[in-house]
Amino acid sequence: MKILVCISHVPDTTSKINFVDDSSAFDKNGVQFIINPNDEFGLTRAIWLQQKQQAEVTAITVGEVSCEPTLRKCLAIGANRAFRIDIKPTDGFQVAQQLSAHCKKENYDLIIAGRESIDYNGGMVPGMISALMGYNFVTNCMGLEIQGNTAKAKREIDGGIESICCALPLVIGAQKGLVEEKDLIIPNMRGIMQARQKSLTVLPANESQVKSSISKFEKPAPKGEVKMVDANQIDHLIELLHNEAKVI
Amino acid sequence: MGILIYTESDNGKFKKSALELASYGRTIADQLGVELIAVSFNHKDSQTLGHYGVERVIQISDPSLENFTAKPYAANLAAVAEENDVKLLILSSSANAKYLAPLLAVSLSAGYASNVVELPEYIQPLTVKRSCFTNKAFSTCILENEVNIIGLSSNSYGIRENTKEIVAVDKSVTPRETNLVVENIEKSSGEVSIADADIVVSGGRGLKGPENWHLIEDLASTLGAATACSKPVSDMGWRPHSEHVGQTGKPVASNLYVAIGVSGAIQHLAGINSSKVKLVINNDPEAPFFKAADYGVVADAFEVVPQLIEKLKIFKNS
Ligand SMILES: Cc1cc2nc3c(=O)[nH]c(=O)nc-3n(C[C@H](O)[C@H](O)[C@H](O)COP(=O)(O)OP(=O)(O)OC[C@H]3O[C@@H](n4cnc5c(N)ncnc54)[C@H](O)[C@@H]3O)c2cc1C
Ligand SMILES: Nc1ncnc2c1ncn2[C@@H]1O[C@H](COP(=O)(O)O)[C@@H](O)[C@H]1O
Numbered sequence: 001m002k003i004l005v006c007i008s009h010v011p012d013t014t015s016k017i018n019f020v021d022d023s024s025a026f027d028k029n030g031v032q033f034i035i036n037p038n039d040e041f042g043l044t045r046a047i048w049l050q051q052k053q054q055a056e057v058t059a060i061t062v063g064e065v066s067c068e069p070t071l072r073k074c075l076a077i078g079a080n081r082a083f084r085i086d087i088k089p090t091d092g093f094q095v096a097q098q099l100s101a102h103c104k105k106e107n108y109d110l111i112i113a114g115r116e117s118i119d120y121n122g123g124m125v126p127g128m129i130s131a132l133m134g135y136n137f138v139t140n141c142m143g144l145e146i147q148g149n150t151a152k153a154k155r156e157i158d159g160g161i162e163s164i165c166c167a168l169p170l171v172i173g174a175q176k177g178l179v180e181e182k183d184l185i186i187p188n189m190r191g192i193m194q195a196r197q198k199s200l201t202v203l204p205a206n207e208s209q210v211k212s213s214i215s216k217f218e219k220p221a222p223k224g225e226v227k228m229v230d231a232n233q234i235d236h237l238i239e240l241l242h243n244e245a246k247v248i
Numbered sequence: 249m250g251i252l253i254y255t256e257s258d259n260g261k262f263k264k265s266a267l268e269l270a271s272y273g274r275t276i277a278d279q280l281g282v283e284l285i286a287v288s289f290n291h292k293d294s295q296t297l298g299h300y301g302v303e304r305v306i307q308i309s310d311p312s313l314e315n316f317t318a319k320p321y322a323a324n325l326a327a328v329a330e331e332n333d334v335k336l337l338i339l340s341s342s343a344n345a346k347y348l349a350p351l352l353a354v355s356l357s358a359g360y361a362s363n364v365v366e367l368p369e370y371i372q373p374l375t376v377k378r379s380c381f382t383n384k385a386f387s388t389c390i391l392e393n394e395v396n397i398i399g400l401s402s403n404s405y406g407i408r409e410n411t412k413e414i415v416a417v418d419k420s421v422t423p424r425e426t427n428l429v430v431e432n433i434e435k436s437s438g439e440v441s442i443a444d445a446d447i448v449v450s451g452g453r454g455l456k457g458p459e460n461w462h463l464i465e466d467l468a469s470t471l472g473a474a475t476a477c478s479k480p481v482s483d484m485g486w487r488p489h490s491e492h493v494g495q496t497g498k499p500v501a502s503n504l505y506v507a508i509g510v511s512g513a514i515q516h517l518a519g520i521n522s523s524k525v526k527l528v529i530n531n532d533p534e535a536p537f538f539k540a541a542d543y544g545v546v547a548d549a550f551e552v553v554p555q556l557i558e559k560l561k562i563f564k565n566s
Binding site: 093096118121125126139159163165167213215218228235237241245247248 | 346354390391430435483489528551563
């Protein structure tokens with residue numbers, strides 16, 4: 001079984017978000033980058049399939065050279081090899097096209113991406129890869145078992161869980177539940193040493209289109225002062241919620 | 249040329265998000281002077297949509313569409329869009345809509361912006377504001393394509409009545425081969441889902457243990473609210489994962505978010521930021537959440553929540 005895990009290189013969840021160049025670009029200054037959390041759940045699931053079902057796991061990112069430490073971390077976690085497609089990601093469609101062009105050459109059985117990235121939050125890439133490849137697709141994927149050519153997946157829906165059965169090849173949008181938080185693999189010394197020997201190959205970009213562009217960023221308007229209500233005045237709180245905020 | 253909305257229903261009723269899409273679509277349709285068309289699957293109720301500004305509803309009913317599956321639904325929406333020369337499609341932010349939108353975008357070769365939070369700034373070229381960095385920021389996104397898709401963030405526009413004469417048209421299904429089968433759907437019975445809720449009541453580690461969750465549940469049921477929790481609470485198994493909200497959990501965009509015993513870590517706030525009004529109950533006056541709150545009560549949850557429930561019951565009955 002050949003598995004591809006798509007890795008988005010994103011600012012750490014504790015990062016303060018600021019913009020530069022006339023609010024047209026994200027300010028990377030002092031920001032630590034991590035594997036997108038949903039991708040990390042997916043990568044861990046892939047490593048289990050490698051350990052228990054002899055899968056070969058490839059990590060890939062579409063991005064510039066600054067993404068390489070994130071890919072090295074994927075290798076240290078256990079991926080067999082890594083690719084970087086050398087182009088600046090600008091929108092979800094372009095990234096999906098770049099990844100699909102690679103997938104067409106490699107015939108992966110399973111392509112894992114995150115349900116959503118925490119920076120762009122498009123929720124676009126995995127679905128678009130599946131459509132471009134003509135593969136099956138399960139997003140919000142919180143459970144996955146593979147037997148031969150068949151996948152059993154669980155998808156979180158609004159107010160419940162759906163069980164799905166489908167044939168490979170399959171693209172999933174991974175999220176928590178696929179593995180638990182406590183299962184995430186923290187690279188050890190051995191993993192880090194081995195990662196240095198593994199191949200991280202830079203691939204030239206293919207031709208792709210862009211279907212959207214960002215003209216500017218902004219931060220939410222500063223919030224008004226909080227209104228504190230005394231714990232002995234719950235009636236007053238209810239009145240405020242009813243008459244002032246009009247939410248109950 | 250027209251604008252197309254995909255209206256979702258549940259238990260024989262349109263979802264609130266369907267009416268919000270109609271209201272939002274109506275406003276853009278008026279700006280452009282074009283028709284607002286809705287598509288509904290296995291559900292016929294044109295009257296309701298007419299109240300919110302839809303002029304034509306295309307109803308597709310077929311046993312193969314009984315359970316939502318993304319590919320067949322996307323194929324049917326694409327067929328309607330193509331037959332009606334639709335240039336703008338508007339979808340909700342439900343789990344199902346977000347599932348099919350990227351498929352639809354590829355099949356129509358359309359641009360797609362998800363998590364859009366307000367009316368387009370410009371129609372030509374289509375310029376929309378969407379949330380990014382998990383609600384820590386917004387971006388202005390330009391879509392210069394023949395066909396575009398907007399995914400509207402829930403509760404961001406609201407529901408506005410605007411009655412139109414509506415025509416209902418039945419359309420036969422566009423068959424789509426699929427070897428993906430939904431074998432089972434497990435509904436968390438009777439509860440309000442976080443995605444659909446007007447009010448969300450959330451508990452954090454301050455509640456000490458799962459045995460105390462009746463406080464959260466009772467308050468939620470008094471308010472007709474969904475229940476949620478912070479990440480450690482679901483990690484420790486006090487509550488199901490489906491309730492974990494925040495940057496790495498579910499986003500919340502309710503009208504009222506009540507946080508009890510939640511400290512207000514940056515990752516938690518990121519996910520609930522787009523809720524309109526936040527009420528925070530915490531026994532620590534220094535809890536960071538108060539800085540992000542609209543209303544705050546410094547109190548022991550175990551004392552104040554039972555009182556709040558009692559008084560709300562009285563208020564509701566009065
Ligand atoms: C990569 C990453 C991603 C994360 N993603 C998320 C996420 O998506 N969502 C999320 O929630 N967290 C997330 N976190 C975790 C986050 O950093 C915090 O640890 C978490 O939100 C804290 O949960 P809490 O507020 O329930 O608990 P605590 O921080 O322990 O806070 C408990 C609060 O309860 C109050 N309290 C105690 N007793 C009482 C009482 N009797 N009455 C009233 N109040 C009381 C305390 O004053 C305190 O403020 C993430 C962390 C990381 C590293
Ligand atoms: N530049 C990228 N390189 C590789 N994978 C990506 C990239 N951007 C997004 N992805 C994948 O697509 C998922 C969803 O991203 P998005 O569509 O941006 O929400 C991410 O979780 C990644 O798995």
